[in-house]
Amino acid sequence: MSLKRNVLLTVTGATLALSNFKIKAQESIEAPLDTLTRYVQNMSDDISKMKRLKITGYVQPQYQYIDSAGAPSFAGGDFTNGTNKYYSRFTMRRGRFKFTYTYENVEMVLNTDATEKGLNMRETFIRITDPWKNMFSLTAGLLQDQFGFEVTQSSSERETPERARYNQTLFPTERDLGVFGSMQMPKSSPLHGLKVDVAVMNGSAGVSPEFDSHKDFTGRLQYSKTAKSEQVSFAIGGSYYYGGYRVGSNKDYNFQPINGDNGFVFATDTGNYNRVAKRIYMGADAQVSIDSKIGITTLRAEYIQGEQPGTDKSSRSPTGAPTTALFHRNFNGAYFYFIQNIGQSKFQVVAKYDWYDPNVEISGTEIGKTGTNTKLADIRFDTYGFGLTYRMNTNLKFVLYYDLVKNEETLISGYGQDIKDNVMTVRMQFKF
Amino acid sequence: MKIQTILISLALYSGISFAQKIKGSDTVLPLSQKEAENYMKQNKSAKITVTGGGSGVGLAALVDGTTDIAMSSRKMKMAEKMKLQNAGKAVKETIIAFDALAVVVNPSNKVSQITREQIEGIFTGKIKNWKEVGGEDLVITVYSRETSSGTYEFFKEHVLNNKNYASSVLNMPATGAIIQSISQTKGAIGYVGLAYLEKEVKALKVSYDKGKTYIGPSMETAKNKTYSIIRPLYYYYPTTIEKAVKPFVDYILSVEGQKTVEEVGYVPLTK
Numbered sequence: 001m002s003l004k005r006n007v008l009l010t011v012t013g014a015t016l017a018l019s020n021f022k023i024k025a026q027e028s029i030e031a032p033l034d035t036l037t038r039y040v041q042n043m044s045d046d047i048s049k050m051k052r053l054k055i056t057g058y059v060q061p062q063y064q065y066i067d068s069a070g071a072p073s074f075a076g077g078d079f080t081n082g083t084n085k086y087y088s089r090f091t092m093r094r095g096r097f098k099f100t101y102t103y104e105n106v107e108m109v110l111n112t113d114a115t116e117k118g119l120n121m122r123e124t125f126i127r128i129t130d131p132w133k134n135m136f137s138l139t140a141g142l143l144q145d146q147f148g149f150e151v152t153q154s155s156s157e158r159e160t161p162e163r164a165r166y167n168q169t170l171f172p173t174e175r176d177l178g179v180f181g182s183m184q185m186p187k188s189s190p191l192h193g194l195k196v197d198v199a200v201m202n203g204s205a206g207v208s209p210e211f212d213s214h215k216d217f218t219g220r221l222q223y224s225k226t227a228k229s230e231q232v233s234f235a236i237g238g239s240y241y242y243g244g245y246r247v248g249s250n251k252d253y254n255f256q257p258i259n260g261d262n263g264f265v266f267a268t269d270t271g272n273y274n275r276v277a278k279r280i281y282m283g284a285d286a287q288v289s290i291d292s293k294i295g296i297t298t299l300r301a302e303y304i305q306g307e308q309p310g311t312d313k314s315s316r317s318p319t320g321a322p323t324t325a326l327f328h329r330n331f332n333g334a335y336f337y338f339i340q341n342i343g344q345s346k347f348q349v350v351a352k353y354d355w356y357d358p359n360v361e362i363s364g365t366e367i368g369k370t371g372t373n374t375k376l377a378d379i380r381f382d383t384y385g386f387g388l389t390y391r392m393n394t395n396l397k398f399v400l401y402y403d404l405v406k407n408e409e410t411l412i413s414g415y416g417q418d419i420k421d422n423v424m425t426v427r428m429q430f431k432f
Numbered sequence: 433m434k435i436q437t438i439l440i441s442l443a444l445y446s447g448i449s450f451a452q453k454i455k456g457s458d459t460v461l462p463l464s465q466k467e468a469e470n471y472m473k474q475n476k477s478a479k480i481t482v483t484g485g486g487s488g489v490g491l492a493a494l495v496d497g498t499t500d501i502a503m504s505s506r507k508m509k510m511a512e513k514m515k516l517q518n519a520g521k522a523v524k525e526t527i528i529a530f531d532a533l534a535v536v537v538n539p540s541n542k543v544s545q546i547t548r549e550q551i552e553g554i555f556t557g558k559i560k561n562w563k564e565v566g567g568e569d570l571v572i573t574v575y576s577r578e579t580s581s582g583t584y585e586f587f588k589e590h591v592l593n594n595k596n597y598a599s600s601v602l603n604m605p606a607t608g609a610i611i612q613s614i615s616q617t618k619g620a621i622g623y624v625g626l627a628y629l630e631k632e633v634k635a636l637k638v639s640y641d642k643g644k645t646y647i648g649p650s651m652e653t654a655k656n657k658t659y660s661i662i663r664p665l666y667y668y669y670p671t672t673i674e675k676a677v678k679p680f681v682d683y684i685l686s687v688e689g690q691k692t693v694e695e696v697g698y699v700p701l702t703k
Contacts, residue, residue, distance in 0.1 A: 157518070187579040232510070344522035348517070393521075394519040394520070397520070
């Protein structure tokens with residue numbers, strides 16, 4: 001009886017289970033085309049989600065050789081490691097990996113730099129663009145300085161290995177923490193080609209947290225246009241920087257006449273802890289590109305002048321609160337590029353000249369004179385660069401470049417004549 | 433023997449089985465599709481895929497190396513030339529056909545002819561009512577292509593004398609959308625390629641000599657160049673693959689290929 005009952009229950013259960021399965025199977029039947037459509041739709045949705053994240057970047061391994069071991073250099077840093085001096089090196093100049101996540105009109109960017117010096121954050125920001133005309137955008141976070149052309153141009157696109165000396169001095173990381181608004185006139189506007197950028201930043205070069213309450217302002221106006229023939233294009237721009245940082249308990253010096261000479265005199269208002277060392281820059285830039293039978297020729301120039309505080313050794317903008325005496329200087333600087341593509345070939349030649357005069361009120365053997373308090377940071381440098389680039393394909397290029405660096409001959413020890421600091425750079429770049 | 437077999441296979445692969453990708457202008461798209469179809473019928477081993485997206489998309493794909501030929505309804509821009517140079521790519525430009533742009537209105541519109549200056553006035557927003565150009569008292573609704581379109585730029589440069597479109601102009605994503613909108617809107621005006629002319633819209637005769645003579649868009653007036661709103665259509669390809677793409681380009685330029693140009697509704701090159 002028990003066996004019979006068990007058999008009956010088993011058969012009933014199996015029948016119910018099978019009939020249930022059949023019902024389910026009937027429910028899930030769909031036409032092959034529908035299955036394919038659903039499959040493709042799911043794939044399309046997945047791809048759309050994946051396309052929101054874009055990974056781009058470039059790596060720049062290079063070899064360099066300088067005239068004398070241990071010489072100071074703006075071609076990727078001094079040729080020293082602590083107290084050790086050397087005259088040649090292999091370096092990974094830049095190893096950028098940029099992650100951009102875009103959803104509708106919002107973009108989040110994370111840009112890192114992976115080199116032998118470690119992994120550093122270059123940019124982290126959020127950008128919101130107006131969804132109606134894509135005309136206005138607001139960016140906040142760790143972002144690029146918005147002054148001049150060369151500072152904002154990507155190092156992967158620049159025709160020379162490094163930026164001009166004055167740009168490296170005034171904008172050491174080309175980045176800062178803050179907020180930046182941009183307005184770009186749409187194609188349908190009569191003012192198309194016009195772009196206005198306004199930024200408010202910490203002024204601490206983005207590598208250290210804010211150390212005073214003082215915020216720096218940057219404004220940039222630019223206009224670009226291409227001739228109807230698509231043979232000539234030009235762009236002009238004007239930039240203004242107004243900022244500074246707290247001097248605190250450090251001494252500071254103003255430049256003025258002293259006993260018939262020009263030199264630094266101790267400022268009298270050192271009692272005010274919150275007094276500000278002003279950074280005021282004004283700049284103008286222009287470039288023109290002409291397409292002809294010999295290839296595309298580009299001429300580019302930028303000029304800057306203003307006030308820049310610094311130490312006695314360097315006029316570099318601070319990356320942290322000042323800890324030594326400050327010297328207030330009026331400076332100027334400029335660069336000129338001549339870029340020639342050789343016909344339609346893969347070769348391009350470039351010549352560049354730049355100067356940086358950190359203290360325009362003194363020159364030559366006036367620098368270093370006893371009693372003037374003028375030192376290393378007052379020396380003018382002129383740099384002549386020549387290069388050849390071979391663009392193998394969309395991703396890979398090779399650059400051979402030579403920097404001929406001239407300094408003022410002063411009374412400062414070691415700078416009585418031009419120091420041996422010419423640099424040769426051989427660089428490979430892979431961009432993706 | 434083995435080496436010979438490999439060499440022959442390689443030769444066959446590179447010479448015959450070269451799959452060509454063509455990308456770019458939506459204006460050139462139907463022409464390229466038809467030409468590719470005909471070419472593949474005659475050359476069984478040829479594989480050609482044609483996709484649209486716009487002139488800018490095609491030229492960008494040329495820089496990225498994701499297309500072999502870029503189709504464009506406008507000349508390559510300076511910025512695009514510079515990008516190609518930076519990618520170490522030399523390209524060749526070939527005009528494969530011409531396209532006539534027709535200025536079209538709703539068929540119920542009584543206006544049948546217009547001067548270039550009046551077109552400029554309408555598209556820049558100075559003329560807002562059809563009565564200002566001899567029509568009835570009716571507000572003008574202006575349709576244009578999107579700003580990314582090569583057609584948009586050509587019309588602005590060659591018909592509007594490089595003046596800017598009025599902000600009230602409605603930008604449409606495709607020619608089909610313009611035709612549909614104009615056919616449904618009594619006071620509408622827009623521009624479309626000759627190949628897209630349909631009964632739902634009416635093409636206006638246009639005067640380029642301030643009203644002395646008016647010429648309507650047709651294959652005949654486009655071919656004899658009496659109609660003025662004509663633009664070249666381009667193919668751009670890297671010189672490094674010229675050998676591989678040239679047979680197809682030469683086919684389009686041949687008598688047979690140019691016959692197809694006319695059949696599709698574009699203007700063949702004059703010999």
